[in-house]
Amino acid sequence: xxxxxxxxxxxxxxxxxxxxxxxxxxxxxxxxxxxxxxxxxxxxxxxxxxxxxxxxxxxxxxxxxxxxxxxxxxxxxxxxxxxxxxxxxxxxxxxxxxxxxxxxxxxxxxxxxxxxxxxxxxxxxxxxxxxxxxxxxxxxxxxxxxxxxxxxxxxxxxxxxxxxxxxxxxxxxxxxxxxxxxxxxxxxxxxxxxxxxxxxxxxxxxxxxxxxxxxxxxxxxxxxxxxxxxxxxxxxxxxxxxxxxxxxxxxxxxxxxxxxxxxxxxxxxxxxxxxxxxxxxxxxxxxxxxxxxxxxxxxxxxxxxxxxxxxxxxxxxxxxxxxxxxxxxxxxxxxxxxxxxxxxxxxxxxxxxxxxxxxxxxxxxxxxxxxxxxxxxxxxxxxxxxxxxxxxxxxxxxxxxxxxxxxxxxxxxxxxxxxxxxxxxxxxxxxxxxxxxxxxxxxxxxxxxxxxxxxxxxxxxxxxxxxxxxxxxxxxxxxxxxxx
Amino acid sequence: xxxxxxxxxxxxxxxxxxxxxxxxxxxxxxxxxxxxxxxxxxxxxxxxxxxxxxxxxxxxxxxxxxxxxxxxxxxxxxxxxxxxxxxxxxxxxx
Numbered sequence: 001x002x003x004x005x006x007x008x009x010x011x012x013x014x015x016x017x018x019x020x021x022x023x024x025x026x027x028x029x030x031x032x033x034x035x036x037x038x039x040x041x042x043x044x045x046x047x048x049x050x051x052x053x054x055x056x057x058x059x060x061x062x063x064x065x066x067x068x069x070x071x072x073x074x075x076x077x078x079x080x081x082x083x084x085x086x087x088x089x090x091x092x093x094x095x096x097x098x099x100x101x102x103x104x105x106x107x108x109x110x111x112x113x114x115x116x117x118x119x120x121x122x123x124x125x126x127x128x129x130x131x132x133x134x135x136x137x138x139x140x141x142x143x144x145x146x147x148x149x150x151x152x153x154x155x156x157x158x159x160x161x162x163x164x165x166x167x168x169x170x171x172x173x174x175x176x177x178x179x180x181x182x183x184x185x186x187x188x189x190x191x192x193x194x195x196x197x198x199x200x201x202x203x204x205x206x207x208x209x210x211x212x213x214x215x216x217x218x219x220x221x222x223x224x225x226x227x228x229x230x231x232x233x234x235x236x237x238x239x240x241x242x243x244x245x246x247x248x249x250x251x252x253x254x255x256x257x258x259x260x261x262x263x264x265x266x267x268x269x270x271x272x273x274x275x276x277x278x279x280x281x282x283x284x285x286x287x288x289x290x291x292x293x294x295x296x297x298x299x300x301x302x303x304x305x306x307x308x309x310x311x312x313x314x315x316x317x318x319x320x321x322x323x324x325x326x327x328x329x330x331x332x333x334x335x336x337x338x339x340x341x342x343x344x345x346x347x348x349x350x351x352x353x354x355x356x357x358x359x360x361x362x363x364x365x366x367x368x369x370x371x372x373x374x375x376x377x378x379x380x381x382x383x384x385x386x387x388x389x390x391x392x393x394x395x396x397x398x399x400x401x402x403x404x405x406x407x408x409x410x411x412x413x414x415x416x417x418x419x420x421x422x423x424x425x426x427x428x429x430x431x432x433x434x435x436x437x438x439x440x441x442x443x444x445x446x447x448x449x450x451x452x453x454x455x456x457x458x459x460x461x462x463x464x465x466x467x468x469x470x471x472x473x474x475x476x477x478x479x480x481x482x483x484x
Numbered sequence: 485x486x487x488x489x490x491x492x493x494x495x496x497x498x499x500x501x502x503x504x505x506x507x508x509x510x511x512x513x514x515x516x517x518x519x520x521x522x523x524x525x526x527x528x529x530x531x532x533x534x535x536x537x538x539x540x541x542x543x544x545x546x547x548x549x550x551x552x553x554x555x556x557x558x559x560x561x562x563x564x565x566x567x568x569x570x571x572x573x574x575x576x577x578x
Contacts, residue, residue, distance in 0.1 A: 102559040195539050209538045238545035239538075307522045318499060325500070327572050332565035338575045339500070347502040355501055359511055360518060362499040363487070376525050378535030383528070385536060417514055418521060434539030458539075 004032040004165035005481050008074050008222040011168050015073040018062070022055035022073030026117055029075040033119065033166045036484045041141050042151075042161040043120040044080045044090055051075065051119045058115055070225060072115025077167035079158045080121040081128055082213070083202040084108055087118075091204050092136035093126045095349035096330045105202020106237065107171060107213050107230040114229040119167055122157030126351045127321065128178055128206045130154050131423040134414055135353045142410070143185060144482040145448055149407040152182030152423075158216045159186040164484055169217045169226055173203055175210045176309055177403070177427025180439035182216070184402035184451025187441045187480070189217045189468070191227060192427075194458045195434035196241035198227075199234030207316035208239075210309075210431045219479065220440065220468045224248035227461065243459060251462035252469045257291030259467065262395035266302035267426050273405045275445035280401045283442035283452045283471070287399070290474055292467075297395065299387040304380050305429035310421060311364045311377035312432070317354075318361030324349060356417065385433045392457040397467055400426050402439040402451030430455055438464045440471065441478040449478075486519045487512060 003025065006014070014020045030048050037043060058073040078084065081091045083101035085108075090096045104112065112118075125135035133141040133156025141156045143149040144164040151160040155172025159182035162170050172179040174192035183190025191214040198213045205211065215226035228249065233242045263284060268277050288294045326332030326345035333348050335341030350358070364373040391398060404425050413420040430437045435455055442452035452471070456464050472479070492512045496503045503511065557570055566573040 099563050102555055102562060235547065239540060239542060241540070301528075304525055304528060307524050310518065311522060322500075326565055327574055329563035330565070335575060338577050341575055342500045343502045346500055350501075352507075355503075355507070356511060356514060358499050358501065359492070359495055360515060363491075363495045363515070366495065366498060373519075373522065375535055376530060378537055379530035379533040380525055380528060381536040382533050383530070385539070418517060 002165065003028045005218075006168070007218040008071065008168040009225055011074050012070055012072070022058040022117065023052060025073060026051050026055040026075050026119070029119055029167065036164050036166065039142065039147055039484060040144055040160050040164045040166070041139050042122055042157040042164065042166055043077070044092060044123050044138060044157070045088055046120040047087060047118055050087070051117050054117045058117070069114035069229070071111065071229060074116050074168050075119045076111065076116045077120050077122050077158060077161045077170040078108065078118060079124055079155050079170070079172045081124060081173060081204040082108055082171060083204070084118065084121065087121065089121065089204070091127050092124045092138055093349065093351070093354070094137045094331055095324050099330050101202070103202065106199035106234045108202065110230045122155070122161055122170060124157055125154035126354050127204070127317070128154040128173055128175055129317070129353050129357055131177070131181060131420050132408070132413065133157060134410065135351060137351050140410060143407045144484055145187065146407065149409050149448070150185065152185035152403070152407060154178040155216065156182045159183050159188055159190065162186070162188045162216050162218060163482060165481065169215055169222055171213055171230070172216050173211055173213050174431065175206050175313060176431050177424040179214045179216060180427050180437060180451065180453060181403045181424060183439045184449065185407040187449030187482070189220055189223045189438065189440050191215055191223050191438045191461070191464070192430065192436060193227060193231065193461060194241075194436040196239055197436065197459065197461065198230050199232070199237040199240040201234055201236040205320040207313040208320060209316060210313060220465060220472045221249070221252055223438065224252055224465050241459070246462055248462065248465055251465040253466050254470050254473050256287065256467055256470045259292045259397070260395045261287060261292045261294045262297040262391050262398045263294055264299045264302065264391070264398055264400060265296050266299055267400035271404055271422060271425060272401065273445070276401050276405060276450050279443040279445050279450040280452055284399060286475060287467070287471060290470055297391055297398070299391060299429070301380065301383045301387050302429055305384050305432055306421060306425055308377040308380040308384070309428045309432055310360070311373050312381065314357040314361030315364045315374050316361070318358045318365065321354070321358055353417070381432050384429055388433045388435060388457075396456070396463055398455040400453045400455070402426060402453040406445050406448035406450060426453060434458060436461045436464055438468050440468045442471070442475070443478060487516050
């Protein structure tokens, strides 16, 4: 197999055994990027010089016999809404096109400490608002499995980079499915950790009660390895959980005998592609064969999650994005007075979908409509949480498709916001309830990857890894890579 | 239609966004389609249900009030479109 398609833990082993140097491995990835990036367009910014410098430092430290982190020398990519000191962080927006953060995000610092090597910042839907990466203000990213199709979004660049062999792993962020849906479209593993498991310090805020950072990886072991590196309490994010971080690698056991798995019927009904449903059903049969007890269940408020989310998330976004006014950072257009400057700056700086969501959120929070829309949505959010609480009294995990369809064609949904929003039908309820969920490859439909979503109760990432790992080891054949 | 074109203009002002005529047209149509879809929520009885603004059982998170080094002024100002004498510069406000 090509070096650039090794998993991160395999690459790390080669490095530890000194079978390859970090500089050699980084060169390999940079060469791969050169070969395929014109077609895939996963990156907004590439950092080859910095990467080679960092790789050299890792090699020198290893030669000195220093104790290095488990990811030391492994090239990675980051979604471009994670602040990197000295490297521009654009959110794929004109508003931040030339903004260079003065500090690293918590997760970036953690990965630097672990020795991972940053090769570039990944394209995304502007400010993480979208499901296809077509809302990037720069260019769309393409799905490595079929270049006429979208990679999903909003972490589409991160998913495509991992699938195309342009990085061994990447980080994304997930507010309504933005890690899991692109992972599913690109045939990689994607995890949204429990809300609070990973510090959001240095993640450009979209909807603060829903946002969470997580890994996109080639396999489940890598996913555990990366979560291990980035999880934990951070005083700079008051919502990060002050709880011990378990040993996630120890959770990778091939054993799901006797586990109780709920299959919520609402995720298999109208709006779901038949072929996707059939592939996911086969995966569930496989879990039964492996000794789990699978049973149909119900989360009755599922259909209300999407409308409630599209009130809550835009409301929070309209408030969070008020800071882009041309004063403290980013883009500015001059105006005849300060309000004129704000309004011109925001007209030019934001793209269509971001403006649409700011409008929707501002409306939902405005006098006279607050109770009817925003407060109503928050109450529905409680009902969605209760559904999950009840289900987890009975089941260890729940399984569903990750997205209603396989990757759709570029341009297919850009004119119809609601059709685009439907792509997150299966992932949004998880964010509303703050739960952890993983998407793993579980087969193909129309030659394109299908994702299986596994959901657990808060801070139960270990059981996600256990189920995902058992399935992955039993069905290794889904670990295929696209030919580009 | 729950949302008129005038309301769209009002909301845009609240959000500090200039909209072109085409945008006003498009957003009126699209926001109405989205809000009509939201009407679905009214089918649910939520009387007596507590709202969830946040999933964690957190209230206020306090820390000791001790002086610690923060972001130096030059670094904080570096990303600003305009600065003068160590401060952010904006058009005249008063």
